[in-house]
Amino acid sequence: MEHKNTVIFTLLFSLAMTLITLPSPTNATSPSVSALFAFGDSTVDSGMNNVLTPLVRCDHPPYGRDLPGHVPTGRYSNGKIATDFMASNLGLKDLLPAYLDPKLTDFDLLTGVSFASGASGLDDLTLKLSHAFSMGKQLEYFDEGVERMKRTVGEKNGSEIVENALFVISVGTNDLILNLYEFPVTERKTQFTSTDQYSEFLLQRLGSFIEALYRRGARRFMVAGLPPIGCLPLQQTVGGIIDLRPQRVCVTQQNIDSETYNSKLQALLSSLQTTLLPGSKLAYFDIYSPIMDMFNNPAKYGFVETDEGCCGTGKVELGPLCTRLSPTCPDAAKYLFWDAVHPTEAAFFAIADFALKTVLRYLVAS
Structure with missing residues (x-):
């Protein structure tokens, strides 16, 4: 009976792989991607933090109000996030689940999951403050997931899924906010004399993480840069308090820091691909430009509000401060931000569409 079940599952897997290689009815750029695996912070977390402290969770209303069933899943938005749209565009699945989702099946795992954790970062001190899953822990979960896939479809098929998968990494914003911007005195401010030096420290850690994935068989990477941090509603609020400024405007220096980091x-x-990781494809995903375009040209995207989030006052609320008791805007599609940090589903759609038209075409090309 066990042998019979194994044969049936193998046949079903083979059929699924065949379907994945067929042209997608969406705007998929190529049939060659087997799965999508996401790592990083809240921008690509689809529910990993649901098992952690309430401080970093968002598995409660009004988050997820515009998802099918209006159920909060742990995504830091009113609906889908960018990696959901990317997975759909690649013909893989409509929603990219979190690896720790209790409903995740072995079959779901084969086409990708998110290992990302909201409030995570590249700096260990960031994790001491947030208590999110570190990048190292996310890597451990990935190792566990790969072994699970190989038990399901065999060593060779499991390795091929990894080799043909797209790896999306989005991290770094929390490191700058928590260690440089939000607190007047921090260990990193004492250790590093400039933001440039701290950025070099973060990028060294990011490079090591990419190399670790490469050693595990990953070959295609989409690595997101930083957003215009100074334009996040929370940073506008904090910046206004520090500068005693009544009007809400972007913090110019923080945006300059983001551009320098990027x-x-x-x-x-470029260096990793040409010198250390032969056979790899590493693409920089520019999220700074589309977000700034949305901020500067809101009508182009149907937005009417860019300085404040949809939840609560829109100035400070996020995570545990954005709750079912918080008033929300009637139509989140008119807002660039859902809470004081995270984009709405409409903004995430625009970001994913930008990825589809730019870096995805390069990464999936044979």
Whole structure:
């Protein structure tokens, strides 16, 4: 009976792999991606934090109000996030589940999951503050997931899934906010004399993480840069308090820091691909430009509000401060931000569409 079940599952897996290689009815750029695996912070977390302290969780209303069934899943938005749209565009699945989702099946795992953890970062001190899953812990979960896949479909098939998968990494914002921007005195401010030095420290850690995935068989990487951190509603609020400024405006220096970091990230990825990671494809995913375009040209995207989030006052609420008791805007699609840090589903859609038209075409090309 056990042998019979194994044969049936193998046949079903083979059929699924065949279907994945067929042209998708969505705007998929290529049939060659077997799975999507996401790592990093809340921008790509689809529910990993649901088992952690309430401080870093969002598995409660009004989060998820515009998802099918209006159920909060642990996504830091009113609906889908960018990796959900990417998985759909690649013809893999409609929603990219979290690895720790109790409903996750072995079959679901084969086409990808998110290992990302909201409030995570590249700096260990960030994790001491947030208590989220570190990048190292996310890597451990990935190792566990790969072994699970190989038990399901065999060593060879499991390795091929990893080799043909797309790895999305989005991390770094929390490190700058928590260790440099939000508190007047921090250990990193004492240790590093400039934001540039701290960025170099973060990028070294990011490079090591990419190399670790490469050693495990990963070959295609989409690495997101930093957003315009100074334009996040929370940073506008904090910046206004620090500068005694009544009007809400972007913190210029924080945006400059993001742009500098992003330039260094592009150089790092180019260096890794040409010198250390033969046979790999590493693409820098520019999220700074589309978010700034949404901020500066809101009508182009149907937005009417870019300075404040949809939840509560829109100035400070996120996670445990954005609750079922918080008033929310009637139509989140008119807002760039859902809470004081995270984009709405409409903004995430625009970000994923930008990825589809740019880096995805390069990464999935044979």
